[in-house]
Amino acid sequence: MAALTGVDTDRLPEEQRRGISIDLGFADLALPSGRHAALVDVPGHERFVRNMVAGASGVDLALLVVAADEGVMPQTREHLDILLLLGVARAVVALTKADLVDPPWLAMVAEDVGALLAPTPLAAAPLIPVSALTRQGLPELRLALDAGLAGAEARQDRGFARLPIDRVFSVAGFGTVVTGTLTSGAIAADEHLELLPAGRAVRVRGLQVHGRPVPSVRAGQRVAANLAGLERSEARRGDVLAAPGTLRAEDLLAVALTVLPGAARPLEHGQRFHLHLGTAQTVCRCTLLEADALAPGASAFALLRLQEPLAAGRGDRFILRSLSPMTTVAGGRVLEAGRRFRRHGAAGLQALRLLERGDPAELLLRAFAGPVPLALASAARAAGLPLAEAAPLAQALTADGRLVSLGAAPEAWALATPRWADLRARVCSLLASYHVQYALRPGMPREALRGAALAGAETRAAAAVLARLAEEGVLRAEGEHVALPGHVPQLPPGLAAAADHLVAGLEAAGLQPPALAEALAAAGLPGGPPEHRELLAFLTAAGRIVAATDGLYFGSAAAAQAAERVRAHLRAHGSLTVGQLRDLLGVSRKYAVPLAEYLDEVRVTRREGDVRRLG
Secondary structure, three states: OOOHHOOOOOOHHHHHOOOOOOOEEEEEEOOOOOOEEEEEEEOOOHHHHHHHHHHHHOOOOOOEEEEOOOOOOOHHHHHHHHHHHOOOOOOEEEEOOHHHOOOOHHHHHHHHHHHHOOOOOOOOOOOEEOOOOOOOOHHHHHHHHHHHHHHOOOOOOOOOEEEOEEEEOOOOOOOEEEEEEEEEEEEEEOEEEEEEOOOEEEEEEEEEEEEEEEOOEOOOOEEEEEEOOOOHHHHHOOOOOOOOOOOOEEEEEEEEEEEEOOOOOOOOOOEEEEEEOOOOOEEEEEEOOOOOOOOOOOHHHEEEEEEEEEEEOOEEEEEEEEEEOOOOEEEEEEEEEEOOOOOOOHHHHHHHHHHOOOOHHHEEEHHOOOOOEEHHHHHHHHHHHHHHHHHHHHHHHHHOOEEEEEOOOEEEEEEEEHHHHHHHHHHHHHHHHHHHHHOOOOOOOOOHHHHHHOOOOOOHHHHHHHHHHHOOOOEEEOOEEEEEEOOOOOOOOHHHHHHHHHHOOOOOOOOOOOOOHHHHOOOOOOOOOHHHHHHHHHHOOOOEEEEOOOOEEEEEHHHHHHHHHHHHHHHHHHOEEEHHHHHHHHHOOOHHHHHHHHHHHOOOOOEEOEEEOOO
């Protein structure tokens, strides 16, 4: 790599002593077009394949190196298998040490490599004989790499920052620095990110690309990020920096799995493997969801139960390697993280097939298929789609009737149409039951309805649901209560006469009413106030009686007359004490204090210390 880039990527003393790559190396490669590429030098030796996988994750173009004096080796085949499982679709082959062999041998090695690549998507990869000693083929190799990168597909940007970390170190005077390939989104200096799986909030103090400070970075670039407030020991290879709240660390992954055609034996249900995901590695147990074993070359859905949680999202590629001997066995894509699926469960398998197809509209609809509305940004993340792609999709799905949108951008929520119908029916059923149980109440409290029908919904989303249902005429929302349109609080015939007697008795008592239990008994309503709480609330809401402190109730006409006498006094004299109120109304202090507090509450009066003034 030094001959190609001018940088010796074997930085470890052991690498230099043994003459082989052990860990990842990094270099800036200047291309003939003037562009710069970030080159990740990965180990070739079979003992260090775990490091090779960490470096190969997220590459746009593979440079497959085959020594002309050795030809295709077992590690060459394994590296090719890994590249294919990771979805790398473009490559250039460098036949190194071309100066050490004669032309017939070189042609034979080139033929072997061509045969190896022929059945793969890399069959058209150019083969360039090169020599680090004579510099033969290096200009042609740079041109081939430049052309290969120019033709690479644009990286799918999910719309949020995601940086799998492949190296962590400290720099004197700066602190902790992490490096990796930014696979999605963008990062700016001073931005706050989340370090996963720890869930630690960090701030980006500074950024570099190819050793040069930059104010921001974008998907596809090799990045060095200086993190403020993070110790070197708190981060490691395999961690992920992401925009806060966009990823979760999970220990259960639902995956689409493919066993390599050249695998030595079938993959068995319950078998344990080394899992390589991004730059991370852990041990996992594989649960096959459709069979007890999977033959070489076969594909199926599976659950991977991880020994430790890793940050993963839909579409992430992974590699499975056997525990002993350590060989690459299978790989595939993550379909969903954190959700359990039953073996042979028809509904679960159907959901996984949908996830595997990856149709954006279907994925977005599935994200909106929960019991409560979801914000568009949250649904886009759940579907693994960039927000810029999800927004017009949501509009199209709303236009064709498959999605019900609530609220306006940027705070918009939506729900799949069948789930909206379910929610509407659930709200109507809850209100109908509530009206039967509490016929005297004006309606169900908003918060009670939200807790019963919209548990888990954001407060503003719940408000948007009620507003939409009111627009549709499904319910009536007044103040803090929600009711069905036809609901009118009314007394049943058997209770109406007793209520009239209660009101008449309180009015007759004027401003010195009896104890409430006595008044209820006189009206033919046995039991104490707790048994008749609903009736009292109904009569109070209807304005027929007035509730004061100390458990006293007054007839509304009597209370109105008292209020008018107090207003007249205050207009004439400006102020009023409790003692003066007592004398004015001709009542004892037992009634004067509750009446004074009631008049404060309804703003007939305004208390200032020990006196009342006109409210």
